Amino acid sequence: MRKTLALLSLMGIALINPLWSAVAQVPNLPLPVPTAPDILLPPIPTTPQIPPLEPVALGSCTPQYACLGWDEQILGQRGKAGDRKALLASIDNSLRYLAKKEAIAAYQNYPIKEITLDRVRRSLLRFRQLVVSSKSTAQLQAAVRREFVFYKSVGNDGKGTVKFTAYYEPVYTASRVKTSAYKYPLYRLPPDFNQWAKPHPKRIDLEGKDGLLGNKSQLRGLEMLWFRDRLDAYMVHIQGSAQIKLTNGTKTSIGYAGGTDYPWTSIGKELAKDGKLPLEGLTLPRLITYFQRQPQELNNYLPRWERFVFFQETAGRPATGSIHVPVTAERSIATDKSLMPPGALALIYNSFPYPTSVGKLERRTVSRFVLDQDTGSAIKGPGRVDYFMGSGKLAGDRAGITGGNGSLYYLLLRQ
Structure with a gap:
């Protein structure tokens, strides 16, 4: 269920040419x-x-x-x-x-x-x-x-x-076990989530500033998949589901299982507010290109969306x-x-x-x-x-x- 929106691999997004033409095919109508x-x-x-x-x-x-x-x-x-x-x-x-x-x-x-x-x-x-x-x-x-x-x-x-x-459903590669390359996790819904006191822990509390809080996180043991790139895992949070190519050659899929009680925060608007990117003409490809060129900025901006999303395996279902x-x-x-x-x-x-x-x-x-x-x-x-x-x-x-x-x-x- 897509709660964060509602879903290409990260490489696919990054290859978008922001200068693609925008040609209207319906004449005499306001675009x-x-x-x-x-x-x-x-x-x-x-x-x-x-x-x-x-x-x-x-x-x-x-x-x-x-x-x-x-x-x-x-x-x-x-x-x-x-x-x-x-x-x-x-x-x-x-x-x-x-x-x-x-x-x-x-x-x-x-x-x-x-x-x-x-x-x-x-x-x-x-x-x-x-x-x-x-x-x-x-x-x-x-x-x-x-x-x-x-x-x-x-x-x-x-x-x-x-x-x-x-929105869309991305396709990513992930591992069922943590490795030196695949180290950014997605988590299952905690079994006692309904009993969590509010306000809920924030994203930074659950995964750390760098996304690698690991054994120090209260979510330890709930890891379900591990990603090579932190932005991949974050994009799954944004889209709410994904088709997964596992490193062992098999496939699966994941979907929304729950999320903490915080509102939407626009990372793009945060970058614009800090003068890092112009808001006018800011597209998802430009945002991703920015983080690929300056990956250290992920630690500064991803935690600003305080909401955290949990997933469940959906066995290839759409x-x-x-x-x-x-x-x-x-x-x-x-x-x-x-x-x-x-x-x-x-x-x-x-x-x-x-x-x-x-x-x-x-x-x-x-x-x-x-x-x-x-x-x-x-x-x-x-x-x-x-x-x-x-x-x-x-x-x-x-x-x-x-x-x-x-x-x-x-x-x-x-x-």
Whole structure:
């Protein structure tokens, strides 16, 4: 479960060229301005707003055609093989969640009375039927306009502005035993964690300034994996899960098991505050390059995020969201689950980096149907969305430079 956000090997991230072109592929539409991902920036301060969503008429969404139900990646020529299959799988994951007792509890006190578990479930079932039966994008769009109501997030400004970031599931190499090379541990959840007194110990108390507190740590004996690079282990804390290549040639995976009770701290913003890097244009690749060139700075900055994360082995299972179903690459999002309807069908509008035929990344403004299946400690308020990019190198490359302000809509059947 991704609590810290929500997931390329470190080498893959470091190879990102920060000068990649950002070319929009949708003409005559205002492009969202790219901003740093959530590892770099703290949650946007917001004043609690009730309701977090408001129904909108289709005409009020122009020029953002997102609200009309466009998603050329499902049925159009710009789609890729398996994209519709991935959407259907993500819908099925949400339907499984909505059949559980935890979903019933989550919707009992949802702040918008007309958004009920039954309506969300029926909306998913009908939308799934339309995706399967529609012969063209236009046919699907027409059916969505006819049968669904759009609820727009009020955003972080009350006007619908939503900040987007992306996360991914990294792939790292680790050892089951400590060696001279593999010496930075990840820890299991302490069996008595629920009895820990608050305030909890801080990161520096649990792993030391250099991450090597070892036998002096109260976590001694709970080590589950050892990493060669401290930043690798830290990135797993950030992303909340990882696929692992073990040094003995086998593979496994790890996922979130719990975390100490401290808020998100932006390491990127801390560096900028100290004048080490400019905040404007600061991306994850630039941040990692900085630490690779000055590894001693890890000891100064990583402890500033006081929260500490514990993991469990998941035996190769895919990354799992906060509603306890797998998250699907480019079809799952993370939002503030105290405000947004868990498992629901949504439509996002933003620009994202896409690979080109020459091996670069360029930005393209798109609308995509997604399922709301995750959350994160940096994802607070109605104006935040974290977009799951998938696993591995390319997913991390893309997630590292994703940002911008866009829009978020939820789709529900007309009552």
